[in-house]
């Protein structure tokens with residue numbers, strides 16, 4: 001085994017994702033083969049309803065896969081105790097907000113839950129991880145504010161800090177730039193890129209910000225027509241895999257600028 005293979009944070013083998021309802025099985029995407037290494041920033045892209053959230057929920061064990069395997073740090077996800085999973089994956093889901101009545105520091109401290117005892121008492125090491133997360137995301141100035149006092153952009157940074165405090169090798173975020181203006185979308189994705197490189201954590205996120213993802217990510221997963229393709233932005237562009245991501249009557253992929261343009 002070469003050193004790349006021994007350092008796999010997340011891998012899927014012939015994964016099928018979807019939903020089972022009584023006798024019916026709805027396949028959202030199949031034959032998904034992806035492999036993510038430490039320090040990589042990876043985006044999942046695709047049109048509305050393509051299955052981005054379903055994929056992230058399946059990779060994090062919230063939704064059961066239909067077929068195939070997910071490996072987290074080379075262990076089968078299906079065989080990993082859910083309590084132990086929180087030490088491997090931190091999850092930032094925008095539709096499952098913790099209470100905004102907490103202070104910023106209290107919310108980030110929730111990231112230490114997988115490690116604290118039943119009373120939730122924080123040790124010196126927990127406090128160190130919390131402070132280090134606050135510093136890495138550069139939110140010292142708002143650490144004593146209540147979360148309901150924050151802008152969407154500030155709150156997103158707090159959620160990222162909570163994921164960092166959880167100290168896992170993989171961070172998964174579902175649409176971390178929703179409700180942000182163009183500057184803050186770029187800011188948050190650039191922050192994720194910096195954190196992946198500085199901490200060596202693998203960061204996987206779903207996004208509609210394809211132009212930004214093409215510039216910032218090491219790899220992309222494109223979901224389209226119940227299939228997934230995986231590769232570096234360059235590989236995907238060279239294979240023309242972005243050309244028909246959207247109906248081409250309105251927007252078109254421009255290879256020269258590696259971005260989508262209005263027709």
Ligand SMILES: Nc1ncnc2c1ncn2[C@@H]1O[C@H](COP(=O)(O)OP(=O)(O)OP(=O)(O)O)[C@@H](O)[C@H]1O
Nearest residue numbers: 019026028046047048049050051052053054055206
């Ligand atoms: N709990 C569920 N049960 C059954 N079907 C679901 C469930 N959640 C989502 N779906 C269906 O799965 C498909 C993919 O949805 P999903 O939310 O994963 O897409 P998405 O790419 O994240 O979309 P968007 O960009 O709009 O957020 C859709 O057809 C959706 O209706």
